[in-house]
Amino acid sequence: MDDTKRLIATFLDSLERRDWPGFEAILDHEVVYEMPQSRERIRGRQGYVQFNRDYPGDWHLSPHRIIAEDDAGVAWFSWTLDGETGDGIAFFSVVEGRITSVTDFWPEPFEPRPGREHLVERW
């Protein structure tokens, strides 16, 4: 569990530092990356590293919460990009100390549904 937690922390940190060799080293050769919101998938470490290298803009990632078991984990992190900020969530599978799958989500702001104002406060 602690090893997986460290692995996920390294994942975010190596992305943040654009440490591409360090990022590549923690990925399984056959890693599968999926974005369910756009139904996009990348198979293999080479393509997934390139995808991140090529991602445009001055983006930054900062871990908020990492939860891990031995073979699976999740990171909830904050991102900033060109003055915008938001939350990201990434699920991981891990085999023998390497990440074999990454599935991430990028939730966007929305307005509260009407009719529940009496129950909620805003921040």
Added chain:
Amino acid sequence: MDDTKRLIATFLDSLERRDWPGFEAILDHEVVYEMPQSRERIRGRQGYVQFNRDYPGDWHLSPHRIIAEDDAGVAWFSWTLDGETGDGIAFFSVVEGRITSVTDFWPEPFEPRPGREHLVERW
């Protein structure tokens, strides 16, 4: 860890079955519920149960993946509502067998960003 996993499974199952006494029983009196996307917060078990009881439509939840440590966990689940379907993600804090915080995310579909077609496949 296994206890927390079971607690999260019970959270989803009691919601799905509209088992409000069962749902209430796993929540701390002072549970805090947050939806970062709409910046809404509910403090206390009574309001949070009511929020769920009152949530309109014939919604259903089905667990996809639960990851847990002793005092924290996450559920990635599918939801359906009035013919629509999607993913939800909920983070939990747990103290002495009761849920003390729930923070959830509701990511929506988006179109792939142009320029990465050579790296990705669609599904």
